[in-house]
Amino acid sequence: MGHNYTGGCACGAVRYEKPGETVAELLCQCQHCRQRSGTGHSGYLVFADRAGFAVTGVVKTWDIAGDSGNLKHHAFCPNCGTPLFVSFAAAPAMIAIHPGSLDDPAAFAPQFVTYHARGQAWDNLDAGLQKFAAMPG
Template sequence: MSEAYTGGCACGAIRYEKAGAPIAALHCQCRQCQQRSGTGHASYVVLDRRDDLIVRGELQTWPVAGDSGNVKHNAFCPICGSSVFVTFEAMPEMIAIHVGSLDDPSCFHPGMVTYAARAQQWDRVGPGLKSFAEMPPG
């Protein structure tokens, strides 16, 4: 089933819309997600085909190399600083939308936890979810 995901930043300067069925819905406990979110993990809905993404407003991005050495681009609002999504140079067909930026985050139903090996002791997410020490095998 294909859904339309809409959302934006905290101040409203950035708005986006993306249709598609999720490839994955997950909590990531890698150190970069901890730093970016300001807590123990970040939560994402991962979708295919970036080319049909509609964005209103001027995003800024900053690149960072992941554990694999591959670069990912974190898109955020230059006014309020809210993160809205992440794209990946090694997988340009994918986009990971920050669940907190969704208009309706209740549509998020996580199926896994990635980088659980880096979890903070106080950050317990999704008991019963499939958990991977790093990224799940391709």
């Protein structure tokens, strides 16, 4: 059956729902994630497919190429700017939700850290998390 993740933006103009199980829950310390979040890292709940993913309200997106050269599509609320989810040109079925936008952020349980080599010394993450210098294969 799985979990049912719900969430939305800070102003309430956008809502989403995603049933199912994640394939990964992670923190990323790459430069793009730091800049986009305005902090030392970003968090993601990654789903292998978009089955049941529904959005109400209007989102805007901006694109950026990752280290692989493939585009990532970042969706956010055009009213309040809340980052909501990311989709991937190279894996169109996959979706990654930002845990700060969840109704229940405690549902997020990060398993590992990516791009730890690009992390800042002041961004102290859980010492128990496995850390990868870049994106694991």
